[in-house]
Amino acid sequence: MDEPKDTKTRGWIRKVTPEMVPPSLNDNTADVDRLMKGIRKALPQNEILFDFPLAREIPTILGKYDYQVAAVLFEDHDRLHLSGVLPGAADAPLYGLAVDLGSSTVVVRLLNLSTRERVDETSFHNPQIEIGLDILTRIHYAAQEGGLQKLQSLVRDRLNQEVHTLCRKHTIEMMTIAGMAVAGNTTMTHLFLGLDPYWLCREPYIPALNSPPIIKAHELALDILPGAPVLVFPNVGSYFGGDLIAGILASGMNQQEEVSLLVDVGTNAEVVIGNSDWLMACAGAAGPALEGGVANMGMMAGPGVIDKVSIDPDTHEFHTRTIADQDPIGICGSGLIDLVAHLFLSGMIDMRGKFVRRTCGDLLREKDGITELVVVGPEKSGTGKLLTLAQTDIDGLVRSKAAMFTILTTITNTVGIPLSKIRHFFIAGTFGSYIDPRSAITIGMIPDLPLETYVPLGNTSLQGATQGLLSAEARKNIFLIRDQITYLELNVNQEFMNFFSAAKFIPHTDKSIFPSVRP
């Protein structure tokens, strides 16, 4: 699913080895003009454009390698642009980088542009976290003197460091990295590009830029071929970024006749509905609960973090699975959804999400006036302390899942498509892949559709970036998607509040719309 398997898909970054005879008294064409002539001979009917500074380097390279060179080119707006000239070696591959620019994690995939194969993949925590874990803090920091530059250089320097490491590891010349595609949300994109994010979080919520042109690597001080094109996925608005465009691209929903839904579950719930004819998008705050970000025992996925839970309906015994099979130290979002779903199924919480004292028994305790459920006792815990779930944690999750379901109800109502008509319900994002749809249906976070409707896609941001980097067709699609999307502003009116109130029950006040959930 990750790489376009159709090797016939035409790339937009390529290399040609122009035939050139070294100059002589009989043919003293200028160096740059000689190279252009050679390229045009190899790629007839193409005009070759180039940025002037390259002209200063070409004669040196031609002389040094005795006119045995390869020209690196890319397509943009139906024109070929020369991005660099490399020493001979017709068979040496070109490389490219696909980047998922997450606010917490940045994933970098190194690809061989010639074979389209993945060479390596690596990830790192977004170093902007040292400025602030959440996006708003970073936006505020950007307004300080030098703040924007600091945020930009943090992520760029770390990315460059990763590029160096990858090059060393695979014995690759940095100059052979001839392209990059970057997908991130609107704020991450702004910070990556050094664009002022000030108005992203302030009325009227306007981005500085939605559709970046192709940017040359040197304009962003990236340590790859200086003239390499950097494809930055466009945003649709402050709350709907390039990562989602990449998601739509990766899902292929915009090329299917049947209507699909795409959901990215996170602090913001981002939802797209549509098909090859139309796309409507909507985003709303879901709160950090779905990612396990705020619960007592909540944390991001990592070794020892519980990502799956079941409860024996008879014995009420907890079965937990932890990442890397280590002693549990916390719970991540998918684990939390499982846990709450099973607490409901086993009668330990009621429809309102409140602990049922009778069924929970000894597992309940009070701390600072808040009721908590002991999930892991100190003897089994990786921290040596109790792992507990507070009533407030459940309340937070219920609000979040209610927000998600309300957004789904609102957007499907707006377009007048009954949920039963949804062919695929794509779940985007690495985090979303871990969610058990059965549990998510049980708590009423997503609609009660046949389980096969749900398709976890993994890191769609990275997949979309990969496709955009490798395929001219995909690149065109990105801009078609952007032009096709209608963005639905969530209007928090009485109707929305009514939907939300009904969705704050588990699974819902109207049990008939969740027939498969039987506690």
Add this chain to the structure above:
Amino acid sequence: MDEPKDTKTRGWIRKVTPEMVPPSLNDNTADVDRLMKGIRKALPQNEILFDFPLAREIPTILGKYDYQVAAVLFEDHDRLHLSGVLPGAADAPLYGLAVDLGSSTVVVRLLNLSTRERVDETSFHNPQIEIGLDILTRIHYAAQEGGLQKLQSLVRDRLNQEVHTLCRKHTIEMMTIAGMAVAGNTTMTHLFLGLDPYWLCREPYIPALNSPPIIKAHELALDILPGAPVLVFPNVGSYFGGDLIAGILASGMNQQEEVSLLVDVGTNAEVVIGNSDWLMACAGAAGPALEGGVANMGMMAGPGVIDKVSIDPDTHEFHTRTIADQDPIGICGSGLIDLVAHLFLSGMIDMRGKFVRRTCGDLLREKDGITELVVVGPEKSGTGKLLTLAQTDIDGLVRSKAAMFTILTTITNTVGIPLSKIRHFFIAGTFGSYIDPRSAITIGMIPDLPLETYVPLGNTSLQGATQGLLSAEARKNIFLIRDQITYLELNVNQEFMNFFSAAKFIPHTDKSIFPSVRP
């Protein structure tokens, strides 16, 4: 003649004032995208391209001027490029600079791009003269550590200084200078662009670059609108530069059915012959004599320099005219040609250019074993000293005029066009304008055609640059001219030497080809 009078000629640099409504919750399009939309509304059916760094500035400018801005655009390769965004004021004009980048003098013309009118014109000695008067010295200097950068910055800094002065003088914002066109010979162009000129004077004599793309002003550190396009006239080869292309453009010879000749007289004699169907060019060393560069009393044109001479055939009295009517201090090229022509007509020199002792009488004297003619006595001289013309000076001029005539004979022979079929004989260059064609014919430097055939054009480099700056059609023509030109390598073979030997007489060994010259 200087400005294209047809105001219908379409420009390629322009300004539009896009209509934009400031963003609101109902229309929170991103700033850059809003501007692009506004421009596309004003210029429908046009795609607008822009360089990424501009995106960082646009939101600030839009905010500062409340979305009342003007977009500056230029055409290149059939696409519109955004070069900058200026504060409102729909009626404020855009300016441009046409530059004649001479090796001794740089001329800068400031133009109003909206009205196409010349606002001002100024010139300065090329500061590279401090490195070396002749081009070869500069090429050698460029090979030294930091030499090329020094040469480039010398002329750039001086040009920037001139821009500042012009802006102050006419109360013009530098950011409203939205374009520049530069014509110079191949070496001057290389040094201006920071391109290594090493191979220009070494076999196989290859330029680094013949056809520069449009360069952005900031890429050359020019103090005008940073995104302004700089049109640098292409070269045809090491010895045939953009100044000549500008000359052809200014003469219009490439748009006429009749065959014309264009000659630029200087240290190099550059000749073009052709019409709207074909163009052939040729260049050869003529030596500095034609410019008055080496004669005893020779100097560049300036106050007190003799630029016109006649000799009373009976009394042998000299009548001299000096620039600014000051006492004579030397003689420039056109004066020298006059002087030698009249010496010949009055029988003071013979066909070989040798002094005739009998006719010269007391005016002759010997100095360091060389015979000299006293042209101006100490009592009339502006220097208080004798101004003399040495036999060696005449010998030099005769060699130079012979070279020029030989090149003319060679190129017309090559294309098989008899000189009588030449409709116009254009003389390019400021220096050329001062030459009296009658005298030049007398010494056998140019063919004996009816005087009305000779058309002095003045500074064609500057005129061509002006046209290229103002007109899209002219810009297109530049590249048509470049593609049309066949460059004839001068082959110094036996035939050439025979032509040359015959031309070393005044006016020629074959008097029948100079019927109008009667000593």
